[in-house]
Amino acid sequence: MKNRKWIFFLVFALVCVLVLILGHLAWGAEPAETLTLEKALEIAREANPLILASRARVDQARGKLIQAQAEGLPQAYATLGYQKLGERPETVALGPGGPVGIVPLGYEETWQAALNLSQVLYSGGSLSARTEAERLTVSARESERERTVQTVENGVRKAFYGLQRSLARLEVAKDALSLANEHLKQAEAFYRAGVVAQNEVLRVQVAVSTSRLNLIRAESAVKVAWRQLERVVGKSLEGQYAIPSGDSDVDAFPAFPDPLSRAMKRRPEMQGLESARQAALMTVRAARGQLLPQVGLSASASVADGDFFPSEKDDWSVSLFARFRLFDSGKVHGQVVEARGAAEELLYRLEDLKRQIALEVSSATVNLEGALQRVKVASDAVAQAEEDYRMALKRYQAQVGTNIDVLDARLSLVDARNSKIDAVAEARTAYGDLLFAMGEGNSVGQKEAAR
Known part of the structure; x- marks a missing residue:
């Protein structure tokens, strides 16, 4: 008897110690930091390989500029x-x-x-022209770097909104499973009371199983969305950060009076191609300078x-x-023809880029308008579906409605909520695409993203 008391006392003491340790760990554990869009963009700018590679290309161009400048200095x-x-x-x-x-x-x-x-x-202007060409090349590489940063930022926005959408759909799946379980309890109570047949209970059980499958799919979608965000950011995030699910409403986005003109002025590719074209023209001058003493x-x-x-x-x-230079068998002439052809090519590419920018801005504007309309329609559909489900459930509880009415109403409610979540995410993504088409950085869209 005494041994049993000692054993019981030891077990009780161990349990108390374990509870204290777990409580201390839980109290001392720091909560995961909330990952905002601005934080994700900040991490991407420091960790994304494409951005780092674009910076390295700028350094290469600067190195060539230093070499060109050194040719005209004492050796x-x-x-x-x-x-x-x-x-x-x-x-x-x-x-x-x-x-x-x-x-x-x-x-x-x-x-x-x-x-x-x-x-x-004296080099006939060859060295000065070559130096100016390399300086313009640096400007072109900096424009490429800026556009690369904008491309990565747009990818981060899409992945971030995609993760928010997956989290919101996960909440919908959990709510749908909860509603299905409540409906199952009601159906089982009616069956035990002899009010409904067993097939109605089985039908609700099938609906519960379907809701569980949808929940599993939603959880998998969240994991995939985390991987996609980590891929574009360039760093592991899951477990270190927490992210809120997407908002159910979208406020008005900042409007731009003339997005096409804004894009023509701000797109880095326009500046980059123009700098590259001017660099090619400077190369022509550098080649011609070799013909002088x-x-x-x-x-x-x-x-x-x-x-x-x-x-x-x-x-x-x-x-x-x-x-x-008395005779070089046309070597300098060939260099001039090559550089002039490069400048002409860049001029045509610049014209094609203008058309491409116009198309991108137009498409982004249309997509944003359509997405905002879908948000409004989806919001109305959610309100209607919630009322329809409430009425169907009340009618079923009063035994003046059928089990199928409740199942159909709940399915419509889930679809309406998911459609609204998708519409909100698509609207924010469309606005991000418009910013990207105009060549805007994230500073313009931060206020909207923070909502």
């Missing part, structure tokens, strides 16, 4: 050399009567140190000795030279 080189000969170079000194001695011409072991300087004085200055100083560090024999020289 200095220092050299240090060592030479060993089989024998010391020497010659015979001749006098009036014949050889009079041996004259050394150098060292058997020679150390030499030299400093060389060079500077381009190339003037340069070089200077050198050296010391040589048989011992290290050399200091005995010193020498220096200064040279001024001019180089003329």
